[in-house]
Structures are given as C-alpha cells and as structure tokens.
C-alpha cells in the first residue's frame with residue numbers, strides 16, 4: 001500500500017470523489033455539488049493506493065494557524081478493517097505536524113467514534129447532526 005497526496009482536478013481526484021460519494025454520501029441519499037468540490041482546491045488531499053486502485057482517502061482543511069480538520073475519511077466496504085484507515089490517519093497526522101499544526105480535529109460520525117478513539121482522539125462536545133446523521137467533534141494534540 002502506498003500513501004500519497006492527490007492533486008485537485010486530476011484522475012486520482014476523480015477516483016477519490018467517486019469513493020467518497022459511494023461510501024459517505026449515496027447511502028444517505030446525498031451527493032456533492034460543484035461549489036463544495038471547488039473549495040477543496042485549498043485542502044490537502046490524500047489517498048492510499050495499491051497500484052492504481054484507491055483503497056482509502058481523506059483530506060485536511062485548515063481551521064486556524066494551529067488547527068487542521070480531517071474530513072471525508074472513507075475506505076471501500078470490502079477493504080474496511082484491514083488497517084487502511086489507521087495508515088491514512090497516521091499519514092495525515094504526520095503531514096499536519098510537518099506543516100506546523102498543533103491540533104487535529106474532526107466531525108466524527110457516531111458510528112466511527114471507536115475508530116478515532118483507538119487513534120487517541122477524544123470527544124469534546126455534544127452530539128450534533130450533519131449530513132442527516134449524529135456526529136461528535138473529536139480532537140487530539142499533535
């Protein structure tokens with residue numbers, strides 16, 4: 001498995017959007033709009049690959065000079081539970097640290113809390129609804 005950055009607008013970016021749509025949006029009856037995807041030009045996009053195949057992805061969005069937010073973490077159903085998500089998180093944390101960020105946060109789906117807890121993240125607030133489902137803010141000092 002190779003972990004690498006993805007450039008916005010490339011063929012790999014299209015693969016990433018397809019994976020995110022399949023895993024994170026379609027099951028909720030939602031999709032992406034162009035404006036939302038255009039904003040990702042400013043984000044740090046990452047993927048885990050086996051040859052040309054995308055095994056998982058996530059992205060980082062700057063919040064302030066010290067804080068970065070992880071978003072859009074997705075692993076295909078048939079690849080979940082094999083360590084891809086953990087490898088992507090460690091890759092994303094190292095990139096964030098190298099860029100000088102001190103804190104990583106995310107809006108974690110309730111169903112994914114256990115995954116982030118295993119990586120040292122803590123819940124910091126009350127449950128809220130996003131993309132129609134329950135979420136919690138989680139964070140960790142880098």
Ligand SMILES: CC(C)(COP(=O)(O)OP(=O)(O)OC[C@H]1O[C@@H](n2cnc3c(N)ncnc32)[C@H](O)[C@@H]1OP(=O)(O)O)[C@@H](O)C(=O)NCCC(=O)NCCS
Pocket residue numbers: 023024073074075076079080081082083084085086087107108109111112113114115118
């Ligand atoms: C959540 C997700 C990104 C985790 O990636 P993954 O590759 O399946 O996770 P890993 O195999 O790296 O798991 C790392 C550890 O977390 C655990 N884990 C994984 N998903 C979990 C979950 N949903 N709840 C609790 N624990 C979980 C694994 O059992 C493993 O534990 P171990 O170290 O004791 O073996 C992936 O399952 C996924 O894409 N799910 C659907 C979309 C989603 O919920 N994305 C997150 C949005 S906030």
